[in-house]
Amino acid sequence: MNIQFFGACKTVTGSQHLITIKDKKILLECGFYQGLREDAERINRNFPYDPKSIDAMILSHAHIDHSGNIPNLIKRGFMGKIYCTHATKSLVEVILEDSARIQVYDVEYLNEKNCQNLEPIYTPNDVAPVIERLIGKEYGEWFNVTNGVRAYFQDAGHILGSALTTLELNEDVLTKRLGFTGDIGRKFLPILRDPEQIANVNYLITESTYGDHLHDDARTSYKSLANAINNTFIKGGKVIIPSFALERAQELVYIIHELIDTNQIPDNFVYIDSPLAVKISGIFAGYLNLVDKETREIFLSKNKNPFIFTKLRFIESAEDSKKLNSINESCIIISASGMCEFGRIRHHLKNNLGNSKNTVIIVGFMAENTLGRRLLDGERQVNILNERINVKAKIIVLNSLSAHADQKDLIEFIHNAGALEKLFLVHGEEKSLNVLADKIQKEDVDEVIIPDFGEKVDL
Structure with missing residues (x-):
């Protein structure tokens, strides 16, 4: 063998x-x-x-x-x-x-x-x-x-x-x-x-x-994410989070939901710009027997869905995705793909990296030679969809969410x-x-x- x-x-x-x-x-x-x-x-x-x-x-x-x-x-x-x-x-x-x-x-x-x-x-x-x-x-x-x-x-x-x-x-x-x-x-x-x-x-x-x-303790992710969101909203900026549509997007929604419920961040709109994330969130609902004790205590025991709250919006169509570019108020946009190589996240980065008020939060591993890795490494100019984009937005890494x-x-x-x-x-x-x-x-x-x-x- x-x-x-x-x-x-x-x-x-x-x-x-x-x-x-x-x-x-x-x-x-x-x-x-x-x-x-x-x-x-x-x-x-x-x-x-x-x-x-x-x-x-x-x-x-x-x-x-x-x-x-x-x-x-x-x-x-x-x-x-x-x-x-x-x-x-x-x-x-x-x-x-x-x-x-x-x-x-x-x-x-x-x-x-x-x-x-x-x-x-x-x-x-x-x-x-x-x-x-x-x-x-x-x-x-x-x-x-x-x-x-x-x-x-x-x-x-x-x-x-x-x-x-x-x-x-x-x-x-x-x-x-x-x-x-x-x-x-x-x-x-x-x-x-x-x-x-x-x-x-x-x-x-x-x-x-x-x-x-060595990661930061996973339990510190709530405070770190809240600080990044609050500091961006104070400046009037947007928070852009590249995320895998599977698991990471659901984790982010879960954490943001809890942060809003406990008044740790403002109740601004949160956009999940990923048709895939919509489908996956539905699949999660069919496997609640696999969730941990904390999820049961914080949400399920109160008959609350951790993946739904008042100002959460799931974006499915390409037309609605493009409309996010014209939004002026502070918000959170979570979009795939996680390493920024595919999908709608590239358009959001292209439209938001040039504004110093905005923040891009990296919450997962970025492989070598990916756009996400170049942002992680601090490159001040990146190529997105065959255009050179100046990086003025703040780039924050939260390894505690890995x-x-x-x-x-x-x-x-x-x-x-x-x-x-x-x-x-x-x-x-x-x-x-x-x-x-x-x-x-x-x-x-x-x-x-x-x-x-x-x-x-x-x-």
Whole structure:
């Protein structure tokens, strides 16, 4: 048995790891790579293996960097089942439909702007075959993946439906257990239950997004966000928040709702400019059994919906989105995509970065070579939709809202996973990976591996 790494290798996007056991092949995820357009086009359009050879897939959660290239995989011949939690199954459909629409829109825009003849990697018509292959499973339930392989999901606490996976691999007389984190969440985040713990595994593949970083306590996010909003409103400015439509948008609405209810910020209008966020908020309502105790106490016990309040407006049409540009009063605009590479957020940044009264609040990880990362790094001029924009707005980073485990969380998680023969660090940039590896090698792990793209390791 072996595992080969085809994504999220010394980077944080495009998650794909291929397990081979006897004559069976199991793919751990099939995510979209995000970064420079030329790189993304090359990496996402083609696969370094034959999709027809894959027997089954495990999907940890619905984020696009973990699920986004599944339609293309099926177009290229994948015929197997895709195992995930029930909540992930519900979310993946709307996530992929949105991704397909964005691709079609972007290609049409670029073709018209640059007289090119590009084709989208997939279209909305390619999403239905994905949904047909999704098999929803409960947390805490062993299930068969292929002959000789069974799996078990635990709550990862990262987004709704996110799963930690334990795979039991049986080859002849040899039985080994492999843990795969997908993305690990944090304690004390709004809405979600805290992450569970993978235990008693021989091998572990773990994300390392913040392997070199310690977050502020998640419970400080309320005060930090309130201060940023109040300081902007005093100047008469707008608050622009790039956000993933999935989970982060709901967390922000939840926190802002509570801040308004407790009179910590003014009751100004809040716009969620994302048709996807509207659909996802509806899906959340169907999975209230997965929320944490605090959400039950603060909202549900009072018959209040955490995702609805008086001056919250969901923007669905492109026409209504454009109308936000003409609003003069202070407000909050939350829009996708989270890394500012796709979607309506680019238009809001283009129209608001040039005003020093405004504030852009970065509330999540920004991968290298993305617009969000350039803003995070303090660039004073950025290219948005083929125009150079001067950055005069204030840029604020709130790491306390991150949905990824930090270095301390990761080390604790790895330490409690069992007597590991091999530890694989993925889903992190090189600095983060190397710092975490140095820390971990002082722990009880036989071998720490930072795989290169395409690297194969025998288990």
